[in-house]
Amino acid sequence: MGEQRQEEQPQGEPQGEQPQGERPLGQRRRLGFLGPRGTFSEEAARLYARRLPVGLSVELVPGRGIPELLLAVAGGDLCAAVVPAENSIEGTVAVTLDTLVHDVDLPIVGEVVIPIRHHLLVRKGYEGAPITTVVSHPQALAQCRRYLQARWPGAQVQAAFSTAEAARLVGESAKPGMAAIANALCADLYGLAVLESDIQDVPDNATRFFVIGKEEPAPTGRDKTSIVFAFSMDRPGNLYHALGEFAQRNINLTKLESRPAKQHLGDYIFFADLEGHKDDPVVREALAGLRRRCAYVRILGSYPRAEYPRGEAAPGPSSSEGG
Numbered sequence: 390m391g392e393q394r395q396e397e398q399p400q401g402e403p404q405g406e407q408p409q410g411e412r413p414l415g416q417r418r419r420l421g422f423l424g425p426r427g428t429f430s431e432e433a434a435r436l437y438a439r440r441l442p443v444g445l446s447v448e449l450v451p452g453r454g455i456p457e458l459l460l461a462v463a464g465g466d467l468c469a470a471v472v473p474a475e476n477s478i479e480g481t482v483a484v485t486l487d488t489l490v491h492d493v494d495l496p497i498v499g500e501v502v503i504p505i506r507h508h509l510l511v512r513k514g515y516e517g518a519p520i521t522t523v524v525s526h527p528q529a530l531a532q533c534r535r536y537l538q539a540r541w542p543g544a545q546v547q548a549a550f551s552t553a554e555a556a557r558l559v560g561e562s563a564k565p566g567m568a569a570i571a572n573a574l575c576a577d578l579y580g581l582a583v584l585e586s587d588i589q590d591v592p593d594n595a596t597r598f599f600v601i602g603k604e605e606p607a608p609t610g611r612d613k614t615s616i617v618f619a620f621s622m623d624r625p626g627n628l629y630h631a632l633g634e635f636a637q638r639n640i641n642l643t644k645l646e647s648r649p650a651k652q653h654l655g656d657y658i659f660f661a662d663l664e665g666h667k668d669d670p671v672v673r674e675a676l677a678g679l680r681r682r683c684a685y686v687r688i689l690g691s692y693p694r695a696e697y698p699r700g701e702a703a704p705g706p707s708s709s710e711g712g
Contacts, residue, residue, distance in 0.1 A: 422450025
């Protein structure tokens with residue numbers, strides 16, 4: 390995970406990782422995120438922490454994996470966890486949905502959407518060296534593929550466990566020409582220079598994160614509800630009639646997808662996001678109708694909707710080399 394830097398933080402700001410033996414006191418909340426330090430998950434966790442009531446102390450705790458984070462929430466070691474749910478390019482994070490359905494009984498209590506801005510980072514003092522090796526998470530490399538082919542066609546591509554791990558490797562390497570694709574937070578954490586900014590191929594790239602906790606939020610009037618449902622047997626019109634419960638009540642579905650039920654080949658469960666809160670009368674009616682048509686219905690959570698950021702026109706990469 391690398392060395393942790395001790396930083397003084399203003400009151401009410403999220404705190405960094407604390408020693409494992411130290412337990413939260415008073416109003417301190419332990420908020421987990423998918424580690425190590427410097428990931429986009431930490432960015433999302435910091436954004437969520439800033440939305441919490443003023444004066445509430447938050448300790449950010451990195452975790453090794455999504456199942457481990459959710460089990461820590463279920464066991465009471467964390468008050469909540471921020472985990473990736475879907476990316477606008479790569480799609481759904483399957484392990485998050487599967488863990489929510491099959492391994493834990495926890496509600497989604499919030500969502501956070503952040504733009505994914507990738508930067509090319511190098512060790513300070515090496516800004517003038519030609520790039521020969523680019524290290525990052527495979528998804529980040531894929532999201533910057535056209536940039537790499539056009540800007541550094543001869544560079545070797547090396548996969549890392551995470552963008553933060555890539556930044557750490559570059560920071561520890563004395564090899565000129567080695568660069569990482571990561572976010573601006575990694576540049577700060579590992580003392581790297583931003584060689585070129587916003588190098589992602591798609592300017593509107595964004596990732597949605599779920600906040601998984603135990604305290605379900607009250608309706609706000611601008612909510613979203615996530616559900617999962619399945620049928621007792623496969624027959625024509627099943628999905629058509631199920632979705633009709635929402636259509637006839639003018640309830641907008643913002644997402645629909647299927648996942649294997651993990652029982653028999655060809656058995657599927659369906660995930661859907663809809664506008665409204667489970668306690669809204671019209672949503673309650675639609676869910677009651679859905680239960681009459683399905684063998685299994687579970688509400689994964691009702692929570693305030695996040696505003697989805699939209700990127701500006703794709704900028705050309707800015708380079709300290711002038712190219």
